[in-house]
């Protein structure tokens with residue numbers, strides 16, 4: 001990984017997760033799904049289920065293989081020193097306990113230092129770390145810590161709000177319960193006014209464009 005102080009610096013995305021395509025053995029995953037179906041009393045050779053092991057293996061491979069990207073940054077020539085916040089980034093990840101999805105929205109913000117980051121990259125960072133087996137707390141921390149280390153901003157704030165299918169479809173069956181996690185770094189954690197502003201903006205109801 002190289003740092004580039006040129007006009008539009010581009011930083012490689014963080015290392016590959018365990019679920020990267022280069023370590024995913026699709027035929028083995030397919031066989032395992034067929035075994036699982038058999039163990040669940042289903043016949044994977046039946047016409048209805050014949051293609052299911054292939055589809056399920058491909059679906060998990062896709063969910064565990066995030067799209068690589070470059071974290072493009074620009075010099076903060078205007079000395080912009082207020083909050084930059086991308087709200088309502090939809091994401092899905094896989095609960096590492098049940099391999100069921102948890103989905104919701106992420107709010108990612110930072111207080112710029114010497115550089116500003118391409119806005120789409122904030123969503124890409126969310127998707128990068130969501131493409132793994134996860135718990136919501138680790139996902140939240142990884143997003144914030146990566147931005148803190150890569151951008152060296154004055155502060156970082158990440159809030160995730162998600163519904164876990166392992167809590168709604170099975171087990172405790174609490175449909176609609178949403179889990180909120182956050183990680184604040186630097187000024188957004190330590191300065192009460194900045195912290196309050198960030199939390200107020202992330203919890204404010206979103207307004208549809210033009211409404």
Ligand SMILES: Nc1nc2c(ncn2[C@@H]2O[C@H](COP(=O)(O)OP(=O)(O)OP(=O)(O)O)[C@@H](O)[C@H]2O)c(=O)[nH]1
Nearest residue numbers: 095096097102134135136137164166167170171172
């Ligand atoms: N902290 C945390 N817990 C999670 C997350 N996703 C799932 N869990 C929880 O992981 C726990 C696993 O508990 P276990 O008792 O081992 O599993 P279980 O018998 O299937 O538990 P129940 O879901 O209560 O039926 C459950 O309480 C899940 O709700 C997450 O992102 N963060």
Ligand SMILES: [Zn+2]
Nearest residue numbers: 095097098166
């Ligand atoms: Zn779970």
